[in-house]
Amino acid sequence: MTVGLAAILAAGPAWGQVIIDTASVGNPGNPAYSTGFGSVSYPFAMGRYEVTLDQYCVFLNAVAKTDTYALWHSGMTAITRSGSSGNYTYAPNLDGDRPVQHVRWSQAARFANWMHNGQPTGAQDLTTTEDGSYYLNGAVNATDLYNVDRKVGATWVIPSADEWVKAAYFNPATHSYYTYPTSSIYIEWDLANYRWETETKKVGSYWNYPSPYGTYDQAGNVHEWTEQKGTSPNAIIRGGAYNTHQNSIAITAANSGIVNRNGSQIELGFRLAYLGAAPNRINPNDDCFINGSTNMNNDPGGELGLMIKGSTQVSYLEFTLGSAPATEAKLVLYQDDGGVKPLVTWTAVVRGAEFSFDEKTFNTAGAGNDWPLLGTFEIVGTPVTRFYEFDVTDWYNDNLGRTMSIYLSALTNADPECGPIFDDREGTRTGNPAVYGPRIEVTPATPAPCSSLVIPSAEQTSVGIDGRDTWPRYLYWKYINTGANTNGYTVALTDSAGTPQTYDWLSLSKSGNASVAPGHEDSVMVNIVDTNLGEGTHTAYVTFTDDCSPANVYIRQLDLVLSTPTMVTMDTVPVLDPGNDADTRYATPGYGSVGYNFRMGRYEVTAEQYCAFLNAVAKTDTYGLYHTWMADDNYAASGIIRLGTSGNYSYRMAIPPTKFRPPAKTDRSLSFPGVTRLGSSTGCIMASRPGHRMPLPPRTGLIL
Structure with missing residues (x-):
């Protein structure tokens, strides 16, 4: 990945080319x-x-x-x-x-x-x-x-x-x-x-x-x-x-x-x-500065600009990227504060991921710590009123059309008193966001008469940060005409060399489109039609061929993964002393007296365990074992999504499409309204007989 900073030096020749920073x-x-x-x-x-x-x-x-x-x-x-x-x-x-x-x-x-x-x-x-x-x-x-x-x-x-x-x-x-x-x-x-x-x-x-x-x-x-x-x-x-x-x-x-x-x-x-x-200027949809666990944008007097100081004072910028490739894309930041002392050097860290947030209510300082690293740059001494330009061309072209965010932090806390501050999209520091506000400046690639691009669409990539899904019924590829003239394409199921091939478990929604206007796009749906396959990885290929001369050919691999049967195992602890006294301090006749030995689940039931339960018995969800609150980020941290239609429902853990999170932890508790609460957190704990386990059918997933 090409990463560069042009805050101090002009862009020199790269691979025999002159790049003039403007x-x-x-x-x-x-x-x-x-x-x-x-x-x-x-x-x-x-x-x-x-x-x-x-x-x-x-x-x-x-x-x-x-x-x-x-x-x-x-x-x-x-x-x-x-x-x-x-x-x-x-x-x-x-x-x-x-x-x-x-x-x-x-x-x-x-x-x-x-x-x-x-x-x-x-x-x-x-x-x-x-x-x-x-x-x-x-x-x-x-x-x-x-x-x-x-x-x-x-x-x-x-x-x-x-x-x-x-x-x-x-x-x-x-x-x-x-x-x-x-x-x-x-x-x-x-x-x-x-x-x-x-x-x-x-x-x-x-x-x-x-x-x-x-x-x-x-x-x-x-x-x-x-x-x-x-x-x-x-x-x-x-x-x-x-x-x-x-x-x-x-x-x-x-x-x-x-x-x-x-x-x-x-x-x-x-x-x-x-x-x-x-250059096309892309302004942020949102931005925010988080101090510890406080979103300063939520404080009427707290908007200070975008600050970075160690890992406790961090800033976020959200952008919706364009759909056309760029020859250059650069993040432009204007630093406007006198707080960094002479001879103090800050190392600013830039990370980026598919992520959307609300600038007033978002308050997770460390959410971006695991995002892919785009690079670092140094901030040195005072007075500090200057532009920084950070090359994000590769990152931009890899994520065309998506809503992405940039996370700014500092590698070290170089000065305990204050840290660098950049102007924000409201112009808090300078009063002039049109000139000094943060943005991505994009120099579009000069379109050839005939050129194209094939990328996954949002429906395909918005869940699972490493490309893995659990049983989606449909997937989508997006063909984009990046040329100056109308062009078209064909699409087919093929082998790895692009030779046509059929797959019993896969079909396409169309065979192509002969007329896609310049700058326009066309989607192709890949339908998983048969799940009666053995365990292991089942691979297929989808090949797009445009009508340019010479033609551009895009071969995309799909891996359907069927895992071995799994069982939900409940870790339990023994609860002995039958016939113990009830606790009558808060109710009569009291609670807590049990006349027999039993075992209690050591942990709350996790979202992964409940998801396995749903996949076992809720293909037709007769009694409402699932409801949409389980996928609503305002209510549930579990993130369980249902796909398909009644009779063929499937369920999976997922990152909600509009929220980026670190990889889901398999021990995350299931959490949603309307369930009896035991202990201090919303969820459920199951008591069981010793050794009781539920056998489950194979789980499925998809690697793209």
């Missing part, structure tokens, strides 16, 4: 600053960091083996070029997370074209660097480059002056502008890399001080190219560098320099903006 910039139609810049009428995404040496080297190695249009030049001293033309290779000789320097506008534009075109490899031509967001077609001199403009339909671009200013300074909470890109009206040496320094630093080094939208280093580090034009052939650069005065990074500055589009200087780099479809 911050969503919303609030279209915002007012301009008094200089006339900053108003943008559309949502877009700004690169959270400047383009790094690592990222630029990936670009060079992809398209500059023969460097036709000088994407590298000798002034780029932080990048070493080796080999000869036709076989050039490139590598950084400084830390790869520093920004690339000495970049010309033409080089930044060609990098943007390469990103727009999907990061191809090969010669520098119209399919790689010379067309895309900008039509360059070999332009290299300053006059020709001055006449290049952004094309309609551009995706990755050099920011316009308005885009750059808005992302750097505009405060969406107040609809006003900060003076500096550090969400502040003042600037000091420890807020950005400017004036006092002699070289660049790793991007994101000043992670305490993002812009209002969550970008880093728009103040200092390196000057950044924009699309803004000066007097021909010059272009405007912004943001200042590590060696410039604070005046050049203030919003009042007209620019931080003017350079012709084929010129450069050592402190000059760039970042990109993204104008394609913005």
Whole structure:
């Protein structure tokens, strides 16, 4: 599983790809600053960091083996070029997370074209660097480059002056502008890399001080190219560098320099903006912070945000995930508190599972301790006002369409006084949940003309966290058209190689569907038709084949498990001393006098034992041995579910479909209203003759 944190460092190249982390910039139609810049009428995404040496080297190695249009030049001293033309290779000789320097506008534009075109490899031509967001077609001199403009339909671009200013300074909470890109009206040496320094630093080094939208280093580090034009052939650069005065990074500055589009200087780099479809934002259905055994959302004055502190102060987030695959999905959290002390390091733990809760009444602090681990990240020191982005792409794609929850805790209690706090979906910390609230940001996968997906539907997977069921009558598979065009599929019972095969105990509700619209889904029911099978595991296969060319084939295995006959065994203790006196303190003639020896069940009857009883004698439930309260989570902790129709009823232990629990304990007591209570808990205790046991028929289950 890929797990990553981009709170401090930019996303570097992964498997030969450049991943540019972006911050969503919303609030279209915002007012301009008094200089006339900053108003943008559309949502877009700004690169959270400047383009790094690592990222630029990936670009060079992809398209500059023969460097036709000088994407590298000798002034780029932080990048070493080796080999000869036709076989050039490139590598950084400084830390790869520093920004690339000495970049010309033409080089930044060609990098943007390469990103727009999907990061191809090969010669520098119209399919790689010379067309895309900008039509360059070999332009290299300053006059020709001055006449290049952004094309309609551009995706990755050099920011316009308005885009750059808005992302750097505009405060969406107040609809006003900060003076500096550090969400502040003042600037000091420890807020950005400017004036006092002699070289660049790793991007994101000043992670305490993002812009209002969550970008880093728009103040200092390196000057950044924009699309803004000066007097021909010059272009405007912004943001200042590590060696410039604070005046050049203030919003009042007209620019931080003017350079012709084929010129450069050592402190000059760039970042990109993204104008394609913005990541889909999935907001939480619910969230809550639990302190010990108290749900703080249930206290009118107790909502503090989402806190993590050891394992006693934990937080939950519930999301309904989309049904389309994602190329990237990231959990975004904004930390806003000054409680973590300098030099204190917290290790935050992220877990996820199929789970739903009510944010006001849910109060189980440790319910998520056994959920699958998604990963960890570190929170270090103060002041702590920054975004954390946590990669959940694999987890997201594995659970498409389901209601899932994320559990946040801390590995250790690093500070006994206070712990990190994130803003919640109500915006308790910042008052601006639209910008700072928790969410999952999803970049949809670009749909191919024909593609599909086959997953279990909720009816199949909502009970049993490891895929095991006890005798469901029906199961469902869901075919999803993830392509851009209408497509269809066929489905059949097969062997493990996909060859058609019949099974006496299994049937399908349909043979396929020839027309499933893009983004739509179609369900197939698998019916268990014959239970007269011997003990052991009975395996079948269901194969889906879509009508793409080449076809996608999905072979799904079903295992019907028939166990050996079981018996309910009651552990008992002897109760002797016949003829004992009755207790008359509370009633006359009193209770407790027994004139014979007997044995008492040591424990209350468990849900598993009662379930075995029902499966033995309640296939037709003449006298109401089962009722629906036994499966109602508001009344019963036993979770017994009845399936089938009268004459063929079956019963099983289960996790209710809308509630996640740890694996059911087989010694859980049966609990439901209307049963005589003995002792202190609701349930029943059975007295029996010594050695009495009830034989039961085989139990059944299903592994998916």
